[in-house]
Amino acid sequence: MSSAMGVPRNLTERQLKFAEQLVYNEGRKSPAECARDAGYTSRPRQAASELRNPRISPLVVKYIGELRAEVQEKYGINFEKHITELARIRDEARGKGAWSAATNAEVARGKAAGLYIDQKIIKYGNLDQLTEEELELKMKTILDDHKLITIEPSPSSEYTQEEKHSDQKNTPPSHQKN
Numbered sequence: 001m002s003s004a005m006g007v008p009r010n011l012t013e014r015q016l017k018f019a020e021q022l023v024y025n026e027g028r029k030s031p032a033e034c035a036r037d038a039g040y041t042s043r044p045r046q047a048a049s050e051l052r053n054p055r056i057s058p059l060v061v062k063y064i065g066e067l068r069a070e071v072q073e074k075y076g077i078n079f080e081k082h083i084t085e086l087a088r089i090r091d092e093a094r095g096k097g098a099w100s101a102a103t104n105a106e107v108a109r110g111k112a113a114g115l116y117i118d119q120k121i122i123k124y125g126n127l128d129q130l131t132e133e134e135l136e137l138k139m140k141t142i143l144d145d146h147k148l149i150t151i152e153p154s155p156s157s158e159y160t161q162e163e164k165h166s167d168q169k170n171t172p173p174s175h176q177k178n
Contacts, residue, residue: 014039015060018051023067058148065149082112 011019021034029037031048040047054061090105110116127135 009059011059011063015051015057016063018048019060019064019067022048022052023064023071054145054149061146062149079112083109086112 015038018035018038018040021029021037022031025034031052032045035044035048035051050056051060052064086105086109090102090109093099093101093105107116127138130138
């Protein structure tokens with residue numbers, strides 16, 4: 001296995017197994033248990049931490065992200081799937097005369113469609129208390145930590161560079177005046 005600047009080009013069998021254990025057992029096993037099951041027996045908690053750190057193991061972190069994207073695509077929820085499933089549940093409940101269940105499914109469809117407003121404010125962390133400069137520094141740190149695993153957008157992506165960064169005044173080369 002060769003490496004460039006200390007970063008291996010391929011994942012080992014144990015790294016692959018750890019990533020798969022972590023993603024496919026999310027919520028059922030701790031990261032340390034996944035590391036132990038993958039063969040990291042001497043210090044599984046330390047191994048799990050290092051394997052999830054993009055500065056130490058960027059390829060593992062990237063692979064974990066790819067696996068999570070696959071799982072999200074397969075089992076994830078989107079508006080259309082959600083509304084269709086709720087309608088199916090409602091129709092089955094109505095067919096069985098379970099009016100309460102049918103009503104609850106229809107209310108859930110209405111909530112998903114935005115017909116009801118449920119005002120809940122959930123705060124995670126303290127980002128709302130940071131200044132603009134502190135937020136920019138935090139975002140820069142996150143981007144720096146993940147620069148080895150980020151994928152550059154292809155020219156065929158659905159958003160143009162201008163749409164993604166509308167606050168920046170960079171003009172694409174094709175639109176610059178000579």
